[in-house]
Amino acid sequence: MHPHRQPVRRGGTGTDARRTALGATRLRFSAFFVKARLVRLAGSGLGLGYLPVAPGTWGSAGGLLVWWLTLPMGRGLQALLLILAAVPAALACGACARESGRKDPSFVVLDEVLGMYLALLFLSPSLAWVATAFVLFRLLDILKPWPVSLMEKRFAGGAAILLDDLLAGAITGLIMIIIQILITVI
Numbered sequence: 001m002h003p004h005r006q007p008v009r010r011g012g013t014g015t016d017a018r019r020t021a022l023g024a025t026r027l028r029f030s031a032f033f034v035k036a037r038l039v040r041l042a043g044s045g046l047g048l049g050y051l052p053v054a055p056g057t058w059g060s061a062g063g064l065l066v067w068w069l070t071l072p073m074g075r076g077l078q079a080l081l082l083i084l085a086a087v088p089a090a091l092a093c094g095a096c097a098r099e100s101g102r103k104d105p106s107f108v109v110l111d112e113v114l115g116m117y118l119a120l121l122f123l124s125p126s127l128a129w130v131a132t133a134f135v136l137f138r139l140l141d142i143l144k145p146w147p148v149s150l151m152e153k154r155f156a157g158g159a160a161i162l163l164d165d166l167l168a169g170a171i172t173g174l175i176m177i178i179i180q181i182l183i184t185v186i
Contacts, residue, residue: 043096049107059109060138063116071125078121089114094158104161115165119172133176140168
């Protein structure tokens with residue numbers, strides 16, 4: 001046996017046990033950071049929220065892109081996708097807010113992605129309608145008129161972050177549908 005080497009103890013005691021515990025701790029620690037990074041990636045709209053100018057507008061553009069990519073699915077499946085995404089989105093937005101220590105961090109744009117997606121959900125896919133809905137949604141999201149502003153007062157955390165944008169999207173969609181109906185009637 002080499003004079004500088006110690007025999008390895010078997011049975012989970014001593015150095016092996018410490019190495020195993022340290023390895024498990026490192027694994028849990030790295031899993032935590034991977035999860036935190038994935039949550040930040042989702043909350044930022046796959047990084048759109050980190051763009052230097054107008055992150056909310058970029059998030060809304062991301063919502064437009066998701067809507068366009070899901071058009072072949074049909075409105076029913078698009079609506080189901082939105083419903084299924086809402087709870088995980090609220091959780092991701094809330095986790096990002098807690099981690100950053102801010103109520104509604106500017107890099108969190110997943111709420112804009114889903115709000116814009118909802119605004120476009122029942123629209124005809126024409127450039128004029130989509131552009132009008134985009135501008136109207138951004139105005140409602142930025143100005144937060146009543147009842148949009150009510151969501152931040154009534155709810156907290158990720159729910160508040162997401163619900164004001166979903167309401168802005170629903171109002172935008174409703175206004176756009178009314179305009180489309182009025183144009184066809186007149």
